[in-house]
Amino acid sequence: MILDWKKRMRKVLFKTSDKKLPLEQTDEKALTAQDNLSNSLQENISALKSIYSKCPDVIFRTFLIGNSQKAVLIYIEGLSNIEEMDKNVLSALINLESENWLDYSVLENLPVSNIKQVNKIQDVINQISTGNPVVLIDQHSQGVTLGLAKWEKRSIEEPSAESVVRGPRDGFTETLSVNISLLRRKLKSPDLKMFSMNIGRYSQTQVVVMYIDGLVDQTLLEEINNRLSRIDVDGILESGYIEEFIEDYPFSPFPQVLNTERPDVSSANLLEGRVVILVDGTPFTIIAPITFYSLFQAAEDYYQRFLMGTLVRWLRYAFLLIALLLPSTYVAILTFHQEMVPTTLLISVAKSREEIPFPALIEALIMEVTFEALREAGLRLPKQIGSAVSIVGALVIGQAAVSAGLVSAPMVMVVAITGIASFSIPRYNAAIAIRMLRFPIMFMAGTIGLLGIMLSLLTIIIHLSTIRSFGVPYLGPMAPMKGNEMKDVLIRAPWWSLKKRPRLTGSGNTNRQSYGQKPGPAQEDEQEMNKT
Amino acid sequence: MIEKGKISGSQMAIMMNPAIFATVLLLVPAITAKHAKQDMWLSPIWSSLMGFLAVFLAYKLNKIYPRNTLIEYCELILGKVLGKILGALYLFFYFHITGIIVREYGEFVSGTFLPHTPMLFIFGTMILVCSFAVYGGLEVIGRCSEMIVPVVLFLYLVIFIMLLKDLDIRNMFPLMANGLAPSIKGSIVPQSWFSEYILIAFFLPYLTNREKGLKWGLISVASVMFFIVLTNFTSLLLFGNLTSTLTYPVMIATQYISIAEFLEHLEAIVMAIWVAGTFIKITVFYYALTLGTAQWLKLSDFRPLVFPIGFLLISFGAWSAPSLQELSHFLSTSAPFYLLSLQIIVPFILLIIALIRNKFLRKKETATG
Secondary structure (H helix, E strand, O other): OHHHHHHHHHHHHHHHHHHHOHHHOOOOOOOOOOOEOOOOHHHHHHHHHHHOOOOOOEEEEEEEEOOOEEEEEEEEOOOEOHHHHHHHHHHHHHOOOOOOOOOOHHHHOOOOOOEEEEOEHHHHHHHHHHOOOEEEEOOOOOEEEEOOEOOOOOOOOOOOOOOOOOOOOOOOOOOHHHHHHHHHHHOOOOOEEEEEEEEOOOOOEEEEEEEEOOOOOHHHHHHHHHHHHHOOOOOOOOHHHHHHHHOOOOOOOOOOOEEEOOHHHHHHHHHOOOEEEEEOOOOOEEEEOOOHHHHHOOHHHHOOOHHHHHHHHHHHHHHHHHHHHHHHHHHHHHHOOHHHOOHHHHHHHHHHOOOOOOOHHHHHHHHHHHHHHHHHHHHHOOHHHHHHHHHHHHHHHHHHHHHOOOOOHHHHHHHHHHHHHHHOOOOHHHHHHHHHHHHHHHHHHHHHHHHHHHHHHHHHHHHHHHOEEOOEEOOOOOOOOOHHHHHHOOOOOOHHHOOEOOOOOOOOOOEOOOOOOOOOOOHHHHHHHHHO | OOOOOOEOHHHHHHHHHHHHHHHHHHHHHHHHHHHHHHHOOOHHHHHHHHHHHHHHHHHHHHHHOOOOOHHHHHHHHHOHHHHHHHHHHHHHHHHHHHHHHHHHHHHHHHHHOOOOOOHHHHHHHHHHHHHHHHHHOHHHHHHHHHHHHHHHHHHHHHHHHHHHHHOOHHHHOOOOOOOOHHHHHHOHHHHHHHHHHHHHHHOHHHEOOHHHHHHHHHHHHHHHHHHHHHHHHHHHHHHHHHHHHOOOHHHHHHOOOEEOOOEEOOHHHHHHHHHHHHHHHHHHHHHHHHHHHHHHOOOOOOHHHHHHHHHHHHHHHHHOOOOHHHHHHHHHOOHHHHHHHHHHHHHHHHHHHHHHHHHHHHHHHHHHO
16 A cells, blocks of 8 residues: 555655646747757747747847857857857858858858768757857758867866876866866877767766777776666766765775876876776766775875885885774774883883873874864865965874873874875875775774784775775786885886786787896997997 | 585695694694704604605595595495494594594683683674584685785794894704604604694595695694694704603793894794694694584584584583693593594594405496406
8 A cells, every 4th residue: 555655655756747847837838958950940939939939048149140040059158159159150141241041051161170961969969069050041950060169177187186296297188078088198099099979968068988999808998888777867076976876885094996187197107008088077086997006006106116116115115004904003002011121111101191081092082083074174264265275283192181191192193104104005095095994993992902903904904805996906917916016115116117007997909018128338338348 | 515615625624723733832832842852853753754644645535435524424335324333433522622622722712811701792793603614605705815825934033033142053953862762752752743634534625626635634634743843943953851840842942032122922822823723723723523423413514513513512622621631631641542543543444444455346336247
């Protein structure tokens, strides 16, 4: 009974909601969005005007071609290049001298480079919305769109989230076409392919998937296509929306795709057989699939010499452990394993903790939470107030809390080092994951000491070995072991020795460079030296 | 097949290493020292023969039944009724063994680090973590071991290097004063540990490169042998004849570590490292048990069994022995016979029956065909 009632209610609800959709609420005679354009210009205009009712930013400019043929130019103010339109379209058409019956080809001969024919009202709407003006003429059931979209956009700047000392300084912008061109400028081969789709009922955001043909795994492409085309939401305002819709394990704290503002990082990943997803309206692209270790690789590892790259990479792994474990280890040792601390150090720590009313765990929690709050506040506030926050924070955390006897000085050190360590992880979203996991580990350390830390670490490792990013094991190439690919994980091997592509993503065509490129002193010189 | 994942031969070798080694280094050095005295470093070499034999048996059986595990081919070899009975026997055996391992872990942790924590809590946390891994399946266990085991073994080697300055080579002499007999006697208890290698019968069907199963199994046995020899060597050279009187020689040994008067009292860290090894050990046994039970019951998935079996394992851990002394006594007296009979002798008999059956069948086939 109840089920029936529910079904009936749903039917009623759906019917009413269907009727409310503005695009379909029309009379029988008038054209709807699904129809083809009609022969009568007046009908087309009234249909479009009813669709764009209460949209004063949509301009309908009616005019006569050569004083005889009625025509209309439709565009959205601010999205189209008005100067070009005036000069090359309106003046050309109005000043047309021919008195004869005008052919449709007049439109196709307009001096605009990008012209497309449109037949359906829906296409007209799409084109107008993206900024391409549309010209319709009387007596014809087709019009043309002119590729004259132009709007105010940010110029190419250095990405603020991923800066480098050495390396290209261009970053993606909010404009999709600019971003594509940035990638095309780095990878000029025609093998750089892409396909695009519009996602979002209202936003109709253009999403472009880029890949290199021959390097990318075809099943991966299909999988990405499937996952993208499944998305049905009101709007996509940032690539983060897409990320949440396509990832494998939505409840995992670890990011399963990479996001970057840097064209060079995107190109490098394309060259390794991965796929880059660009979203209109955001400078952040999505890279998939990834592994855990790629979260600890920065662009500059590959631009500096390899010794430096390797060193920095190891430093990062160490900082990863510090960011994850330092506060909990401190708590565990102070609570359970005091014997591990050398006597002199123990005495000084004990002295500083003499007046502290809290157990080590509570002390650590207070400090960590305060630190997180400060970091968040500093990030969100306007820059002018941000400095004030940092001064207050430094005073509260560093000075006042210690002298008030609320926290001990060593704990301040521990929290500060942890904070710095978590900032040294190059990917912001990976750092967030580490920061989140710190708190449960601290609780475990406070209850069963180092054993608790070890058990939590094991749980994290189990989780990491369970998850996959688009079918690629997250811990690869370490587990499952791929000896050859470890060259880019444990160390950053010199470029001339990175001969093979990662096989997890790119299948055939495994060599990425020719052999025997290891440099050395010139051979001839050596022979001459030997002779003399 | 219930398990859809695949692991590589090297993954199997890596996960079997702590599956044997993790608990060996607790009680076994002391037990070996009791019989073998200054020749205790020789004993693991003799006892590893049992490991090689177990791997060989598992490999041979797998060659005949390439897609079945131990529990499944019990039934194929012995027929339905007898096979089911033997399968049930094996399952109880693995319940018991895993319970003992859990108990050893609990005794060690509560005895040395958390004396006030109830042992059931110590069991429970470990079993919970292991059950996550078992739930993930064979691939997850394989990858976990690849992440954990190299680190654990490396740090274990570092401990030995840090102990180098305290070692006294004279404790080794006289070499084989009473002939080979004491060292062979001392090898009997480690043999029961090595016989646990029959466990690879549960993993061989899921190898990506099955023909390499034997090679990787043997490599794994050799690596375990190496580490046990190293452990015994260190205990011997550090404590001499005292070794047999200690409960956990390796643990005491780490207390000797003192570098620059700063790195001292590393027992807690050593314990944490060891816990990671034990985690793999318990997980491997727990997984084999869960998979075996599911196959014995002819279920389509083993995952619903993971948590109930985990709960039972906590109970088995509590029941397996009344105290550490009893446990140690059991391990050094009756356990070798118990373990060896079920892990070497029964599979051996199974193999012979299977070979005879196969020959018989083939003759029949050639006769009819």
